[in-house]
Amino acid sequence: MQFGFAGATPPAARNSARPAKARTGWRRGVRRATTGWAFAGPATFIVVGLSVFPAVWAFVISRTKWNGIAPAKNVGWGNYQLMTEDPELTSAIRHTVVLTALFVPSSILLGLLIAVALNRKIRFVGFYRTCIFVPYVASAAATGILATFVFNPQFGIANDTLRRLHLPTQQFLESHSQALVVICLIALWGEVGFTAVIYLAALQDIPPELLEAGAIDGAGRFRIFWHIVVPELRPVTVFTAVWQTITALQLFDLIYTTTRGGPLQSTETVVYYMYELAFQTQKFGYGSAVAYGLFAVTVLLTLGIFWYSRRAKVEAF
Amino acid sequence: MTTTTTPPITAITEAPAPPQPDRRRFRLPFSGWHLLLMPLSLLFVIPLLQMVLTSFMSDGDINRFPPKFIPTALHISGYKGLFTDSHILRWLVNTIIVAAIAVTAQMVLCSMAGYGFARLKFAGRNVGFFLMVATVMIPTQLLMIPTYLMFTRLGIVNTLAAAFVPWLATAFGIFLMRQFFLSLPAELEEAAAIDGAGAWQIFFRIVLPLARPALATLALFTLLDSWNDLVWPLIAISDERWYTLQVGLTMFQGTRHTQWSLLMAGNVVATMPLIIAFIVAQKRFVATMTFSGLKG
Numbered sequence: 001m002q003f004g005f006a007g008a009t010p011p012a013a014r015n016s017a018r019p020a021k022a023r024t025g026w027r028r029g030v031r032r033a034t035t036g037w038a039f040a041g042p043a044t045f046i047v048v049g050l051s052v053f054p055a056v057w058a059f060v061i062s063r064t065k066w067n068g069i070a071p072a073k074n075v076g077w078g079n080y081q082l083m084t085e086d087p088e089l090t091s092a093i094r095h096t097v098v099l100t101a102l103f104v105p106s107s108i109l110l111g112l113l114i115a116v117a118l119n120r121k122i123r124f125v126g127f128y129r130t131c132i133f134v135p136y137v138a139s140a141a142a143t144g145i146l147a148t149f150v151f152n153p154q155f156g157i158a159n160d161t162l163r164r165l166h167l168p169t170q171q172f173l174e175s176h177s178q179a180l181v182v183i184c185l186i187a188l189w190g191e192v193g194f195t196a197v198i199y200l201a202a203l204q205d206i207p208p209e210l211l212e213a214g215a216i217d218g219a220g221r222f223r224i225f226w227h228i229v230v231p232e233l234r235p236v237t238v239f240t241a242v243w244q245t246i247t248a249l250q251l252f253d254l255i256y257t258t259t260r261g262g263p264l265q266s267t268e269t270v271v272y273y274m275y276e277l278a279f280q281t282q283k284f285g286y287g288s289a290v291a292y293g294l295f296a297v298t299v300l301l302t303l304g305i306f307w308y309s310r311r312a313k314v315e316a317f
Numbered sequence: 318m319t320t321t322t323t324p325p326i327t328a329i330t331e332a333p334a335p336p337q338p339d340r341r342r343f344r345l346p347f348s349g350w351h352l353l354l355m356p357l358s359l360l361f362v363i364p365l366l367q368m369v370l371t372s373f374m375s376d377g378d379i380n381r382f383p384p385k386f387i388p389t390a391l392h393i394s395g396y397k398g399l400f401t402d403s404h405i406l407r408w409l410v411n412t413i414i415v416a417a418i419a420v421t422a423q424m425v426l427c428s429m430a431g432y433g434f435a436r437l438k439f440a441g442r443n444v445g446f447f448l449m450v451a452t453v454m455i456p457t458q459l460l461m462i463p464t465y466l467m468f469t470r471l472g473i474v475n476t477l478a479a480a481f482v483p484w485l486a487t488a489f490g491i492f493l494m495r496q497f498f499l500s501l502p503a504e505l506e507e508a509a510a511i512d513g514a515g516a517w518q519i520f521f522r523i524v525l526p527l528a529r530p531a532l533a534t535l536a537l538f539t540l541l542d543s544w545n546d547l548v549w550p551l552i553a554i555s556d557e558r559w560y561t562l563q564v565g566l567t568m569f570q571g572t573r574h575t576q577w578s579l580l581m582a583g584n585v586v587a588t589m590p591l592i593i594a595f596i597v598a599q600k601r602f603v604a605t606m607t608f609s610g611l612k613g
Binding site: 029032033035036037038039040041042043044046047048050051052053054055057058061068113114117118120122123124125127128129130131132133134135137138139140141142145146147148149150154155156157160163189193197246249250252253256257271274275278279284287288291292294295298299302 | 347348350351353354355358359360362363364365367371380384426427429430432433437438439440442445446448452455456457458459460461462463464465466482483485486487488490491516520541544545547548551552563566567577580581583584587591592596599603
């Protein structure tokens with residue numbers, strides 16, 4: 001036998017290969033490492049090579065002024081300093097915050113509501129589930145193009161509906177005060193199926209005894225939901241919160257295919273601004289610095305949610 | 318219960334109307350949840366339905382006021398324009414090639430790595446696994462510039478490789494397979510090891526056949542990701558012949574933003590294969606989502 005089984009040891013000992021290693025010889029260790037890395041190496045090499053290596057490179061670039069052609073000029077922390085006094089970045093941050101603040105809670109609440117409804121044993125439930133989930137499969141590019149048609153002020157179905165209901169028609173994606181909200185709605189349309197399906201699975205995992213116990217104690221439907229179901233769902237909620245926050249922070253395809261940051265830069269998020277800096281105006285250095293800023297915020301937010309969930313004793317992952 | 322959380326979009330009138338609630342005070346003849354689910358489902362499906370219907374309209378139909386939902390007759394001018402004026406067939410083939418390579422590579426590489434990290438003990442395993450998982454936090458946008466530069470140096474800008482290389486192996490795929498292998502009982506493998514089978518033999522003969530459900534899951538996710546990817550081909554491919562469907566669509570949008578039947582026909586070609594695949598494989602897909610979602 002030339003390799004050990006992690007699975008054969010009790011789970012607690014799974015991560016400490018040390019006692020076994022001490023007994024085995026040096027040669028065996030080398031052979032094990034060769035086999036192990038032959039299995040794990042190729043994929044790890046690709047994943048790390050396409051993320052850690054470019055991430056480090058991005059950091060190097062972020063400390064230069066570079067358009068990709070002329071030699072890069074070292075500017076130290078200049079780009080990061082520039083970020084603090086860039087009004088366009090400030091408004092991009094504001095748009096990102098608004099989008100995230102709209103998108104994350106509504107996708108969680110709507111997903112939960114849909115999951116609760118889909119968890120009933122009623123007719124057509126399979127059909128409903130299919131309908132609600134199908135948009136998740138459509139690409140963001142196709143969704144964006146479809147949305148520009150649906151929300152077209154002249155002949156889109158959205159305004160047509162408003163007209164039939166004798167409500168004032170809207171400019172939607174062409175209005176600088178509505179575009180961001182409309183994009184959030186489109187993103188919800190595409191993403192809420194995901195949240196709903198995850199919540200649905202979690203709801204089905206709740207032991208029925210718990211709910212029965214609540215009913216025996218005389219709790220009403222709403223109190224059972226609030227005091228038993230919602231706390232049981234907390235790990236899933238933490239997971240979806242992290243997932244959807246990252247989705248909202250990195251939303252790019254939809255903005256690219258609907259408004260391209262307009263009108264009047266009202267939908268220019270940090271991610272889109274970064275794309276424009278790098279690939280439209282060739283400001284590689286400053287673009288990388290902005291990307292690093294976004295990275296730092298993502299990590300802080302993720303760690304923050306983890307820290308909070310650990311303090312609240314929720315095992316999310 | 319909380320009707321306040323539904324999005325403030327009004328029901329769409331031209332669709333088959335949801336069954337009217339019984340106005341009397343006593344019980345509805347059907348569950349009240351239908352009143353929530355029916356309009357919501359319509360809201361989710363009607364735009365897609367309209368996409369398909371519009372792709373069969375003539376431009377006259379589309380520009381009529383008030384707008385029509387159902388085409389007056391089956392017009393295929395959108396598809397005709399699509400197939401004659403653009404490389405859509407080529408883009409479709411490109412996309413299929415990219416997706417096929419990505420799916421195959423991930424099934425091989427990620428299952429191997431997942432098995433290695435789950436079952437084999439070797440120097441550097443924990444460090445390697447930790448490093449791999451940590452990469453999930455790096456946003457794609459941070460990688461865009463250096464990856465583009467890297468692709469330039471590797472000479473794969475303007476080739477299909479630029480579209481599939483980022484999907485050859487992903488941290489998510491490795492993680493998914495590792496979780497699956499950890500959930501398998503180890504007795505079978507131990508027995509095979511006692512009989513003198515090596516690691517590779519055990520992996521290919523015993524473990525992989527058991528991993529079919531997880532592999533199907535991985536394949537579905539990779540198909541979805543690589544087919545729908547816009548960012549990588551967008552930044553690295555500018556030669557029209559090597560576009561994928563998603564990039565082709567966005568290019569259309571820039572140049573033919575008034576030819577809605579053509580745009581919608583393009584959308585249909587780009588989304589319907591996956592939508593049909595999803596409806597066929599629905600059970601597996603939903604199981605997939607929950608599996609991956611809950612296990613993180």
